[in-house]
Amino acid sequence: MRLPPFTLHRPRELGELLELLARYGDDAAVYMGGTELLLIMKLGFAEPGHLVDAKSIPELGELHVSADRLAIGAGVTHRRIERHHDVQRALPVLVDLERRIANVRVRNAGTLGGNLCFAEPHSDPATLLTALDAEVELAGPAGRRRLAVADFILGALSTALDPGEVLTHVHVPVPGPDTLVGYERIVFTERPAATVAVVRGPAGARVVVGALGPRPMRVPHAEMRLVEDDIDAAVEATSSAVADTDTEPGADYRAHLAGVLLRRAWSAATANALSVPGAAAPTKQG
Amino acid sequence: MHVDLVLNGELTAIECADNELILDVVRERLGLTGTKRSCDMEVCGSCTVLLDGLAASACTTLVAEADGKELVTIEGLSDGDELNPVQQAFVDHAAVQCGFCTPGMIMSVQALAMDHPDADDETISEYLSGTICRCTGYVKILEAARQVISE
Amino acid sequence: MRVAGRSEVRLDIVDKVTGAARYASDAVVPGMAHAALVRSTVGHGVLRGVDTAVALAAPGVHCVVTMADFPDVDPFYGEWVRDQPFLARDRVRFIGEPVAGVVADTEEHAHAAAALVVPDIEPLPVLGSAVESLAAADLVIHPDRASEDPELPNVCYRSSFEYGDVDAALAEATYVHDATYTFPAVYHYAMEPHAVLATWSSDGLDVISGTQQPFKVRADLARIFNVPLGQVRVRAPYVGGAYGSKGQSKYEPVTAAMARAAGRPVRLVISIGDAFHTVSRHHATIRMRTGIGPDGGIVGRDTVITYDTGAYADKGPRVARKGAYRAAGPYRIPNIRSVGLSVYSNRVPAGAFRGFSTPQVVWAGESAIDEIARHLGVDPLGYRRQHLKRRGEPFLGDDSPLDADLAEGLGVTAEALGWGSSVPTGRGRGLAVGVKDGGGGAARSEAEVRLHPDGSVEVLAATSELGQGAKTVMGQIAAEVLGCQLADVQVRLSDTAVTPFDRGTNASRSTIGVGAAVERAAEGVRRQVCQAAEEVLGISEGLILDGSDIVVGEHRQPLMELVCASRKLPPEEIGAYSATGFSGNPTGSGPLGAAAAFYEVGYSAAEVEVDPETGQVRISRFVSAADVGFAINPAACEGQDEGATVMGIGHTLLEELEFVDGELVNGTLVDYRVPRTTDLPDDFRSILIQNRDGPGPFGSKGAGEGGLLAVAPAIANAIADATGVRIRELPLTPERVWRAIQPVEPQES
DSSP: OOOOOOOOESSSSSSHHHHHHHHHHGEEEEEOOOOHHHHHHHSOOOOEEEEOOOOGGGGOOEEEEEEEEEEEEETTTTHHHHHHHHHHHHOOOHHHHHHHHSSSHHHHHHHHHHHHHHHHHHOOHHHHHHHHHEEEEEEETTTEEEHHHHHHOOOOOOOOTTTTTEEEEEEEOOTTTTTTEEEEEEEESSSSSEEEEEETTTTTEEEEEEESSSOOOOOOHHHHHHHOOOHHHHHHHHHHHHHHHHSSSTTHHHHHHHHHHHHHHHHHHHHHHHHEEEEEEESOOO | OOOEETTTEEEEEEETTOBBHHIIIIIISSOOOOSSOOOSSSSOOOEEETTEEEEEEEEGGGGGGGGEEEEEEETSBOOOOOOOOHHHHHHTTTTOOSSSSSSHHHHHHHHHHHHHHOOOOOHEEEEEETTTOOOSSSHHHHHHHHHHOOO | OSSSSEEEEEEEHHHHHHHHHOBGOOOOTOOOOOEEEEOOOSSEEEEEEEOHHHHHTSSSSEEEGGGGOOOOOOOOOOOSSOOOSSSSEEEESSEEEEEEEESSSSHHHHHHHHHTOOEEEEOOOOOOOOHHHHOOSOOOOSTSEEEEEETTTTEEEEEEEEEEEHHHHHHHOOOOEEEEEEOOOOOOOSSSOEEEEEETTEEEEEEEOOSHHHHHHHHHHHHHHHHGGEEEEEEEOOOSSOOTOOOOOSSSSHHHHHHHHTTTTTEEOOOHHHHHTBBOOOEEEEEEEEOOTTTTOOOOOEEEEEEEEEOOTTHHHHHHHHHHHHOOBBBBSEEEEEEEEEEOOOSOOEEEEEOHHHHHHHHHHHHHHHHHHHHHOOOOOHHHHHOOOTSSBBSSSTBOOOSOOOHHHHHHHHHHTTTTTTOOOHHHHHHHEEEEEOOOSOOOEEEEEOOTSOEEEEEOOOOOOOOOOOOHHHHHHHHHHHHGGGGGGEEEEOBTTTTTBBBBTTTOOTTTTTHHHHHHHHHHHHHHHHHHHHHHHHHHHEEEEEEEEEETTTEEEEHHHHHHHHTTTOOOOOOEEEEEEEOOOOOOOOSSSSSEEEEEEEEEEEEEETTTTTOEEEEEEEEEEEOOOSSOOOOOOOHHHHHHHHHHIIIIIIIOEEETEEEEOOTTTTTSSOOOGGGOOSEEEEEEEEOOOOOSGGGGOOSHHHHHTTTHHHHHHHHHHHOOOOBBBBBOOOOHHHHHHHHSOOOOO
């Protein structure tokens, strides 16, 4: 399979990139790792006349880890996150997730930002980052803005990026020691069949189910039950939420799986917490 | 566009269109047919090459990405008649049947050895789970990989 | 033995680890153009015409062909039933069927132009499966072919075997086990997709193809294009996996047709997506009724197998016939009736796939035996061992006597798994045995061996090197017989103009067929050398070749001198010693028309753990044993057995081609998962059983399919042992297993 013809642009600065996007409009696509973009182009699902390579813009290649947040430039590959010691210390669950994405070749080339922009419904990071209340930073003709990942991914292969806008950074809050974070996935073919992320901290809880709908789905009922430390009820609420939205054959199994994954993510989260001195311990385990 | 790279140890200049992929150019323009096309969707690993030491799917990597970098294909691993240790391990363990996955598999094991020089069995298996072999059942490939790591 | 029986380094391995090995998809000739095919997007319809005008005007295009361009050829091929045209003629019968071909200067141009060809197809209702086809009396997929049964017009082929009185036996049985099993359509995924390079010249037609059956392809091409056999040359370089998918003609006729129309060499390399739409393993539904007598003996077995052969016969008729035969199973059962149906549908054609009809019937038979043993409350191993046929008994009717100790082999396998020892909590164990008449029936194999005066040896044998190691094994056989080193032997790859006739590389037949021919040819050469030694030196006993020398006892001299002395010619004029050998004239009659050359036997034993929450099955331990008679290259035999087992794990746990109204909906490697390293058993052992009781060189038997035959029932039997639940539908996906182990039917939501 060949790629349709296009012109490759390699801006050195963000301003230049935005100018190119403005100039070519719908005929341009931002190109990072290319692991998703080039594939859909080969398959004939997209045919942009201009690819704007954002990898050489220094700002987009930065990865900062501070006490309370990760700032991950849009050009940062899965590999760099996976092998970054500070990220490992700050948010091991993200490193663990990154390590399992696709295969080593995709992780070497693909970026976290690109993954979010592609909005593939089976994306692992989208599920976890939604649960972590992560934000994306966007730059466009109207300036910069920030959006919660939950508001950024609108549906299957659909994001809130405006015309001419580019994702520059992913900002991930680093959970404090009093917060539990867990992530589980189950894979039957190449992409995950179901994913679940759970976060439980002083401010509340997040339960997010991925791969079972067009976009990661928060489950508020399960979150409420988790706040009450009732994991059994949270599992049930998660399964019900999936059963309510999934109308395809086999929905009951997927609903059940989502519950199983939540329970496993929760036990992993609590197990991790128990192994970290001073971290929160659950009052009741499922 | 003009791309300068070090290909299998040689400084090489390539004139190519912006949309050309490494797989097409090495196979058809440069006659390096050891890199194989199978799934063509970055799943199977049969087109694996090393770009600045990192495993890459040649089927989904632009030639432009190799500009200023070092590209190694299966043809660049051995030194004359001298097999490299990964190739030798595949010979030692009879880890080859039809051979179509073999170049990509060997490049993957080469990358594994660089990425995880102390890999345990689980890491080896996880790492190679992204490269498909339909003939061998992987048993002898994993033996070969373990030999490479233990050396 | 000096060379045979040793895990010699494969003769092809250095080429393969360095990337130097050339496959058909790497082949290039000067002036070569590239082809792309236009495929039907309609599953069933009347092809009213193809508009090629726009495509013809596209950049770089040499020609665009449809079947209308070939009024002079007989475009049909297929084994036993020739029903498949190389381009659709008046109908399309599956999504993906080629309807036109484009030849252009580059692959890019060919594909771009192919997208501009517009077929005009009037859709017909789609028969999406064999079940639908059997129910449809008015809608006929091949209306121009008379069906044997007018009531069932979509039956491509029907085969039956009957021994004794099954109806009476089942009527008198104290227990009749009656169950229906299904086996999925699966895809070979040979990693190299089909590739063909065709050239016409004053020498005739020259085709380079990654084929398992160069002589069969040659015969097809000669017939289709009305060219003498001697003017068709088919070469098979290294083949990037086949497993049955590259047998008989596939894309050779259409590529030759395009090359003829274009007036230049044409290469066609299809994509994996198109390979998904080329050939598959037959989906099968097997209803099996087994009668048990008061003493627990099996008194009768009545089986009906429905193989979904898709849009065209391919090898489907032979699959149905062999499947019906093999459904009888390796047990002592006096009354047998088996019916095999090959049924058309508007799916991707189904044909040969490693095991050829057998994994389907072994899945049913070995599940059923386990169910019966459990019903009777006896140990499944003990029950099998009690009722398995003994060495020397015919498999069925007057066929060859069994050449294996099945009870013993199964015992060895079970023991290696620890059968009878306590099973870890949450796990279960199962085993199964599969038997297949090997060799594929009567066929001739020929080979030639040449010993050059410098001591180097050439073996000309038309076994395709698919990865199974044929090149090496043929070399080992020749070296062993000639008394030379393997390093001095060159084994040529298949080339119908060079290598003598062989039916094809299938049915585990190469070692016993071509290998035996090589053995005899090498014996012929050795006789000539020994005769010369007798003439010149007066002795020949124990003669061996050591590089360019012969060694007889204490005497050593260059072979060259011996030949010169014997032939009384100077060195540059002496030629070589050469001899041909053949094997495989039919012997006996047997229910299949010729007696089985040998029996390929595979034993599998599994220990599994089922995740009760997700239904995922983990294989904690697996033992496979292959009865290979004698392993000429043990590492290669092990590799075949390991590979076959893991391929079997694929159809057992992971793989299934999913069709919706005839449309394949998971035809990519993203959606269709073949086994990965992480799908291997935690602990996996492969055992070679060697009693030197086979018909091949040194007592060898064929190998390579056995490991696959019994995997599915062994795992399903282990799941039943672990959970108490019997699943009769493959693959055993997590969802299917989870549903099966639910205590009550899940509520509809």
